[in-house]
Amino acid sequence: MVARSYTVAFEGVEAHQVEVQCAVTPGLPAFSIVGLPDKAVSEARDRVRSALASMAIALPSKRITINLSPADLPKEGSHFDLPIAVALLAAIGIIPEDASEGSVSLGELSLDGSLVAVTGALPAAMAAAEDDRALLCPSASSPEAAWVAATQVIGAKSLADVVRHFSGQSPLPPSEPGEVHHAKASKDMRDVKGQERAKRALEIAAAGRHHLFMVGAPGSGKSMLAARLPTILPPLSPAEALETSMIHSVAGLLDQGGISRARPFREPHHTASMAAIVGGGRRAAPGEISLAHNGVLFMDELPEFSRPVLETLRQPIETGKVMIARANAHVTYPCRFMLIAAANPCRCGHMFDPAQACARVPNCGEDYLGRLSGPLLDRLDLRIEVPPVSFSDLDLPASGDTSEVVASRVKMASDRQLKRFEGLAGIRANADAHGSLLEEIAKPDAEGRDLLSKVAEKFGLSARGFHRVMRVARTIADLAGSDTVRKPHLAEAISFRLRLQTEL
Incomplete structure (x- = not known):
């Protein structure tokens, strides 16, 4: 038998x-x-x-x-x-x-x-x-x-x-679902003094799930800003929570059987191996990019990561999934994450500080940030410089919008995108739009088109760079509640795209 x-x-x-x-x-x-x-x-x-x-x-x-x-x-x-x-x-x-x-x-x-x-x-x-x-x-x-x-x-x-x-001696009752865990905000955007441009970039990135690259001197607040990003992100939808929890379940990371509505925030150390970041090992386990699915991957000290690790990020950033190929299996994990990267301008970190002049300027910066390849930088939608904060700013009382206020604006822009992409499989944010869909939703007005053509010709925007500017401009328009992408929206998107390009 x-x-x-x-x-x-x-x-x-x-x-x-x-x-x-x-x-x-x-x-x-x-x-x-x-x-x-x-x-x-x-x-x-x-x-x-x-x-x-x-x-x-x-x-x-x-x-x-x-x-x-x-x-x-x-x-x-x-x-x-x-x-x-x-x-x-x-x-x-x-x-x-x-x-x-x-x-x-x-x-x-x-x-x-x-x-x-x-x-x-x-x-x-x-x-x-x-x-x-x-x-x-x-x-x-x-x-x-x-x-x-x-x-x-x-x-x-x-x-x-x-x-x-x-x-049949003692039938077991059906189990009840675990608790729903919500985000507990212990940090606030109001804690960050100064850095208004960086706060604005963070808000745009959160609203459209765009990748952000911050360059600034040590202690200028890059990590502080990134740590407060989860406080302005909208909660996971039920479908997103299930997707994310399935990955965390395979990795054994679910907290007491509960499903979290808070978006993942992963911050691997720069000594992490390729298997730890991308996934792999004996059982082809998910890596940090998959554990950050529908959330944030914060990579501090980006140039300190090994070159092979950084280059493996290029395809997942574009496709939203990663295939781990092994001799006995080919495993595919979803990895639609928002990359927030931070770096010092050079190894000592004071390249732009006249008070601490470096004898190797500008070669020190070129050597340090030169570890980041052009194709990788081309995939980062927003690039900003985070200058040091003066003591006069630090001595002022807390000001500016709280995380709750910023989160409400982000939620409004996110809801506009969900309504826009309703019925389109795999597209939930402006960062996912491409091809004819992007041309349709981000079509600029006449003045905006003229500005974009001049910038593309002068600075030599790649096709990818052109499309990413369009996506960011669409998100800025959503934050402003505008149905049309106008010249001011494009101008702001272009300023975030070219600022570091001209300095590096």
């Missing part, structure tokens, strides 16, 4: 169905697992045997074979423990066979039979819903999985609970 249970194998954020087949046949006592298992899956037999022994269930003195089908799909992770145990319990008649086939299960077993939380419960619930099956998982993982309303999620604390549930 062959008993079956079902689970999933993860490939990026996609969960592929796996059928766990268990056969108990005459022969020398043995317990083997086949179907391309990794080391963690192969070790499941010892955890399952010990868990059953803790329940006083003895395995028959026969040959036990577990097959994970399809056999050519790599199986990785300890979450195969529970489906293997369920199939085995059905094969030896402890639980009904039809009960084991009616659900998708995943979970790691302790030696005493208790169930340990595993990663990927949310995408597993999505896969179970597509197959019209319930999901059985550890109770610690059930709150995140229960956010998928299309399927029933059952959380169990131990293998004994699973046996009592399937045998």
Whole structure:
């Protein structure tokens, strides 16, 4: 007799169905697992045997074979423990066979039979819903999985609970979704004194999800500004929250099963490897750019990152997704993030400070910022200089708009974009518009077109630069509540595009 249970194998954020087949046949006592298992899956037999022994269930003195089908799909992770145990319990008649086939299960077993939380419960619930099956998982993982309303999620604390549930002795109740976590603003844009132009650039970037590059002396407030960006961003929509949470679920970063409506803010150190930034490793895990999906990736000291790491950002910035190619798998992760980059003007940081003149000016700046390639800089929509703040500005009381006021303007512009792109798949902000759609929504008036042609001819804007100016101008017009892109909107967008280009 062959008993079956079902689970999933993860490939990026996609969960592929796996059928766990268990056969108990005459022969020398043995317990083997086949179907391309990794080391963690192969070790499941010892955890399952010990868990059953803790329940006083003895395995028959026969040959036990577990097959994970399809056999050519790599199986990785300890979450195969529970489906293997369920199939085995059905094969030896402890639980009904039809009960084991009616659900998708995943979970790691302790030696005493208790169930340990595993990663990927949310995408597993999505896969179970597509197959019209319930999901059985550890109770610690059930709150995140229960956010998928299309399927029933059952959380169990131990293998004994699973046996009592399937045998009908003590059915387990459906799990409830975890809490919704909202952003807790402990910082405010009003804390930043001076830097009005940088605040304006930050507001434009937040409204249209544009990439921003800040260059300034040490202590001028670049990191302070970037840290306050999340306080002016609109909350994640339900669809965006689900997309982001699926990536964080695979990475094991969901907080107690709750789904956050706050946009991710990732700030990797400049010593991070390519696998840490882009994704990779033994299990092709998501990198920082994917963990920042629908949020912000802040890269401080941008020229200090290794050249290969920086160059790998070029394609994800354009496409919004990254493919991690390995010998045994090709995994694609979404990575539609907003890049906020910061850098000193040179290694010492005082190239533009006459009080601390450097003997190597301007070569020190050219050497330092020369580490950033032209194609990468061409993809950054807004470029600003962040000058040092004078003591007279620091001594003044806090002034300017609070994060709440700025966030309301950003929300208004964001709502205009959502309405504009309603029904267009994959387009939610002006930064996503391209081709004929961009020409339609960002068509400037006659004066604006004349200005744009003169600037493009004088400064040699690339085609990409031209389109990014148009996107930024469209966002500025949205912040102003204008349906038409006018000359002042284009002039401001051009000033953010060319300011550093002429200085560098």
